[in-house]
Amino acid sequence: MKFDTPATTNPIDQLKVIGQPLDRIDGPRKVTGTARYAYEQHDVAPNQAYGHVVGSAIAKGKIVSMDLAAARRAPGVLTIVTAQSAGKLGKGKYNTARLLGGPDIEHYHQAVALVVAETFEQARAAAQLVKVRYAEARGAFDLAAVKDRAPDAKPEGESPTQTAVGDFAGAFATAPVKLDQSYSTPDQAHAMMEPHASIAAWDGDKLTLWTSNQMIAWSVGDMAKTLGIPKENVRLVSPFIGGGFGGKLFIRADALLAALGARAAGRPVKVALTRPMMFNNTTHRPATIQRIRIGATPDGKITAIGHESWSGDLKGGGPELATQQTRLLYAGANRMTSLKLAVLDLPEGNAMRAPGEAPGLMALEIAMDEMAEKLGLDPVEFRIRNDTQVDPEKPQRPFSQRRLVECLRIGAERFGWEKRSATPASVRDGKWLVGLGVASAFRNNLVMKSGARATLGRNGIVTVQSDMTDIGTGTYTIIAQTAAEMMGLAIDKVKVELGDSSFPVSAGSGGQWGANSATSGVYAACVKLRDAVVQKLGFNSGDAVFEGGAVKSGNRSVPLAVAAREGDIVGEDTIEFGNLDETHQQSTFGGHFVEVGVEAATGEVRLRRMLAVCAAGRILNPKSARSQVIGAMTMGAGAALMEDLVIDKRRGFFVNHDLAGYEVPVHADIPHQDVVFLDETDPMSSPMKAKGVGELGICGVGAAVANAIYNATGVRVRHYPITLDKLLDRLPSVS
Amino acid sequence: MHFPSDLAATRRDLLIGTAAAVATTSSSSRLAAQAPADIGPVIAPVSFEVNGAQREFSLDARTTLLDALREHLHLNGTKKGCDHGQCGACTVLVDGRRINSCLTLAVMHQGQRVTTIEGLGTPDNLHPMQAAFVKHDGFQCGYCTPGQICSAVGVLDEIKAGVPSHVSADLTATPEGSEAEIRERMSGNICRCGAYSNIVDAITDVSGRKA
Numbered sequence: 025m026k027f028d029t030p031a032t033t034n035p036i037d038q039l040k041v042i043g044q045p046l047d048r049i050d051g052p053r054k055v056t057g058t059a060r061y062a063y064e065q066h067d068v069a070p071n072q073a074y075g076h077v078v079g080s081a082i083a084k085g086k087i088v089s090m091d092l093a094a095a096r097r098a099p100g101v102l103t104i105v106t107a108q109s110a111g112k113l114g115k116g117k118y119n120t121a122r123l124l125g126g127p128d129i130e131h132y133h134q135a136v137a138l139v140v141a142e143t144f145e146q147a148r149a150a151a152q153l154v155k156v157r158y159a160e161a162r163g164a165f166d167l168a169a170v171k172d173r174a175p176d177a178k179p180e181g182e183s184p185t186q187t188a189v190g191d192f193a194g195a196f197a198t199a200p201v202k203l204d205q206s207y208s209t210p211d212q213a214h215a216m217m218e219p220h221a222s223i224a225a226w227d228g229d230k231l232t233l234w235t236s237n238q239m240i241a242w243s244v245g246d247m248a249k250t251l252g253i254p255k256e257n258v259r260l261v262s263p264f265i266g267g268g269f270g271g272k273l274f275i276r277a278d279a280l281l282a283a284l285g286a287r288a289a290g291r292p293v294k295v296a297l298t299r300p301m302m303f304n305n306t307t308h309r310p311a312t313i314q315r316i317r318i319g320a321t322p323d324g325k326i327t328a329i330g331h332e333s334w335s336g337d338l339k340g341g342g343p344e345l346a347t348q349q350t351r352l353l354y355a356g357a358n359r360m361t362s363l364k365l366a367v368l369d370l371p372e373g374n375a376m377r378a379p380g381e382a383p384g385l386m387a388l389e390i391a392m393d394e395m396a397e398k399l400g401l402d403p404v405e406f407r408i409r410n411d412t413q414v415d416p417e418k419p420q421r422p423f424s425q426r427r428l429v430e431c432l433r434i435g436a437e438r439f440g441w442e443k444r445s446a447t448p449a450s451v452r453d454g455k456w457l458v459g460l461g462v463a464s465a466f467r468n469n470l471v472m473k474s475g476a477r478a479t480l481g482r483n484g485i486v487t488v489q490s491d492m493t494d495i496g497t498g499t500y501t502i503i504a505q506t507a508a509e510m511m512g513l514a515i516d517k518v519k520v521e522l523g524d525s526s527f528p529v530s531a532g533s534g535g536q537w538g539a540n541s542a543t544s545g546v547y548a549a550c551v552k553l554r555d556a557v558v559q560k561l562g563f564n565s566g567d568a569v570f571e572g573g574a575v576k577s578g579n580r581s582v583p584l585a586v587a588a589r590e591g592d593i594v595g596e597d598t599i600e601f602g603n604l605d606e607t608h609q610q611s612t613f614g615g616h617f618v619e620v621g622v623e624a625a626t627g628e629v630r631l632r633r634m635l636a637v638c639a640a641g642r643i644l645n646p647k648s649a650r651s652q653v654i655g656a657m658t659m660g661a662g663a664a665l666m667e668d669l670v671i672d673k674r675r676g677f678f679v680n681h682d683l684a685g686y687e688v689p690v691h692a693d694i695p696h697q698d699v700v701f702l703d704e705t706d707p708m709s710s711p712m713k714a715k716g717v718g719e720l721g722i723c724g725v726g727a728a729v730a731n732a733i734y735n736a737t738g739v740r741v742r743h744y745p746i747t748l749d750k751l752l753d754r755l756p757s758v759s
Numbered sequence: 760m761h762f763p764s765d766l767a768a769t770r771r772d773l774l775i776g777t778a779a780a781v782a783t784t785s786s787s788s789r790l791a792a793q794a795p796a797d798i799g800p801v802i803a804p805v806s807f808e809v810n811g812a813q814r815e816f817s818l819d820a821r822t823t824l825l826d827a828l829r830e831h832l833h834l835n836g837t838k839k840g841c842d843h844g845q846c847g848a849c850t851v852l853v854d855g856r857r858i859n860s861c862l863t864l865a866v867m868h869q870g871q872r873v874t875t876i877e878g879l880g881t882p883d884n885l886h887p888m889q890a891a892f893v894k895h896d897g898f899q900c901g902y903c904t905p906g907q908i909c910s911a912v913g914v915l916d917e918i919k920a921g922v923p924s925h926v927s928a929d930l931t932a933t934p935e936g937s938e939a940e941i942r943e944r945m946s947g948n949i950c951r952c953g954a955y956s957n958i959v960d961a962i963t964d965v966s967g968r969k970a
Contacts, residue, residue, distance in 0.1 A: 688949060
């Protein structure tokens with residue numbers, strides 16, 4: 025199905041199942057421990073051996089020699105895979121560094137060997153016996169030190185990295201009120217709860233991988249490319265994924281080494297990365313240094329806005345797109361953005377939840393708060409005054425829907441914003457300095473080609489199959505809701521099977537495109553299935569209605585199952601998107617509101633209240649969508665207050681590479697969270713009229729926390745995370 | 760009321776135990792590096808009860824309780840999130856008290872009673888805490904969930920037994936099942952999907968207090 029004209033009324037609009045806050049259909053399995061994740065597929069292939077990964081002890085250089093003798097002699101050891109023994113390997117399209125290093129080493133903890141043994145304990149013990157001699161080379165590990173030599177980042181696809189509209193320099197120079205500030209965000213880790221894990225089994229030259237992966241088709245392609253085998257010989261199965269956040273968009277060392285280990289051992293091999301290896305072996309969100317300049321008239325109209333960002337990555341890698349939102353979020357005739365990319369020899373930087381916008385808004389939305397204060401304007405009002413209903417770079421191009429102002433107004437009203445004191449450090453609650461902060465949320469709505477197959481069985485059950493993944497986002501449930509709505513069934517008459525590359529290729533889970541794109545693919549498959557059913561029953565397709573488990577036309581009503589009496593009926597299709605995303609800018613919007621308490625003597629920050637108001641098209645399931653948003657708000661709170669991969673700048677690695685050192689929010693850090701979704705449909709986005717919310721929730725929330733801390737204390741911190749050492753010496757004197 | 764002092768003793772034991780384990784690992788790898796890599800693993804018999812059934816094992820002495828459950832009994836509900844006692848995904852109940860099963864060796868549990876998530880309820884017959892997690896959407900990816908639920912069941916029992924926490928204002932008074940108490944006591948169970956707000960609602964619901 026081609027989607028190239030705005031959606032009109034369709035069966036989804038009935039909202040009998042779609043739009044309902046239903047419990048997750050996979051919920052009972054998840055809460056009873058019977059949902060099986062990659063490493064737990066004990067029965068899919070017999071005689072599984074265990075692989076343990078050895079990581080490089082240097083960040084850059086060469087392996088001089090490897091002594092495997094002791095490891096080979098260790099009890100239970102079956103084989104050891106190294107770059108030397110693995111044969112020629114390619115590199116995946118989506119990988120920057122090779123997944124198996126040697127002799128060249130590209131980053132710390134790059135995998136250099138896999139020790140395969142009969143048991144986990146034996147593999148782990150033997151891996152300690154692998155002796156590697158390295159020749160260490162000098163590397164660049166400090167973004168600030170190399171920033172000024174960083175060239176312009178190369179454009180990726182059609183998205184330019186340098187933009188200019190009007191006369192930014194002139195307008196900024198002459199602006200009556202202006203701000204020119206620098207901000208920084210640190211490297212951050214996905215730290216999903218399930219470590220990267222895979223089980224590999226070969227059947228002749230055919231490989232099956234049970235793995236934990238967000239993008240099945242990408243990863244089939246990259247696994248085939250890396251191994252140098254045809255794509256048809258690779259099958260990936262990933263029914264449950266214990267969190268991804270972008271860290272499982274690609275195949276990683278566990279998958280490749282399981283495949284190589286299984287080939288070398290001649291039997292299935294399972295590999296999980298250990299938690300301490302994940303932080304340097306896999307990808308992370310790169311640090312940024314950002315400079316923002318805003319010029320405005322005294323009444324608060326932005327006349328010039330400029331955003332520059334510096335980030336680093338391995339050679340051949342890409343920039344953190346931290347200036348993206350600044351091209352679209354606020355009005356202003358004169359504007360520029362610039363992305364610079366330095367080469368760093370740290371582990372590979374890549375996408376983490378809302379790449380670009382998450383760190384970009386952490387800076388931009390502090391800048392907006394600072395600017396509002398310079399103008400003597402309320403920060404909500406300042407944002408509203410600079411709303412735009414068109415793409416500010418191309419005014420002939422409207423937003424398909426843009427209700428940022430409503431998000432901010434409703435949020436302000438619900439949160440009691442009018443009680444905020446504009447004077448920082450003026451509200452006390454016992455030992456706590458109390459402040460409120462606001463930020464805009466913004467994230468583009470991407471649409472991706474997505475396929476599905478819907479099969480009606482003679483029992484009246486519709487089974488939907490797609491290689492789409494559920495990474496905790498609620499995909500199983502919203503796909504079931506879509507099929508139920510389309511076929512006129514109750515949700516328990518729909519079965520959903522996901523995450524298998526033998527199913528039709530879907531959008532996959534990334535960039536908050538999954539929900540809207542994948543359910544649109546299911547919509548398209550169900551349209552095909554409806555046609556086939558109508559034809560089978562000899563109904564007039566024009567007036568057939570699917571409801572209550574039956575197909576109705578005129579005064580005829582036939583149970584749906586009857587159509588499949590002689591055998592399964594299959595509908596399979598792929599939704600493809602035309603250029604509506606070019607004629608109309610499709611984005612999602614929100615307002616974040618945060619109340620913090622800062623301990624007057626110690627500078628300890630406690631979140632007291634959080635609210636997000638979101639406008640993101642049709643909300644397919646308000647319960648799971650709300651969970652997406654509160655989860656993103658939690659991750660954003662972590663980014664604001666604690667998350668920081670600390671670099672050893674001599675040796676070039678992230679020092680705090682476990683969950684004790686890399687702190688993420690825990691129960692005690694997070695208060696009750698409220699989420700409001702505006703009632704919205706966006707017919708430009710898809711037949712579902714939905715958009716994504718999974719990333720919107722993290723966009724801006726960090727700055728809302730920072731702005732609340734400023735309001736509480738009068739201390740403006742522009743370098744994340746806002747830990748108490750950055751507040752202590754500037755806190756108001758304790759009275 | 761022996762519970763609090765027992766708990767303190769357990770924590771001390773745990774610290775000693777951890778230090779000893781570290782020392783053993785490093786010395787054994789030195790030993791192994793010197794020569795006799797052909798010394799096989801020490802296999803030890805152990806038996807304990809898992810979800811009401813008596814289980815007999817013959818295990819490599821290095822096998823954690825977590826790996827005994829996952830890799831030997833194929834009870835996959837108990838998750839390995841960090842293998843270091845930092846995330847709580849492996850939380851199980853041993854003799855009614857919650858522990859990180861990755862931080863304890865299987866052979867240390869001779870004769871004890873282990874309850875895993877599978878022992879609390881099944882998809883068709885959910886434990887009230889499991890049902891509350893579904894109702895309040897107290898999870899997303901589901902990987903920390905069995906640990907959160909086992910921990911939550913343990914927390915409510917601890918509060919009932921009068922065990923104080925860091926946020927209890929009075930160490931001798933009966934603690935309340937307030938949201939602050941729940942958040943504090945649940946803080947050893949990380950949920951990176953960030954379902955905390957919903958998890959607290961689920962636990963509060965089961966505890967009988969108004970959310």
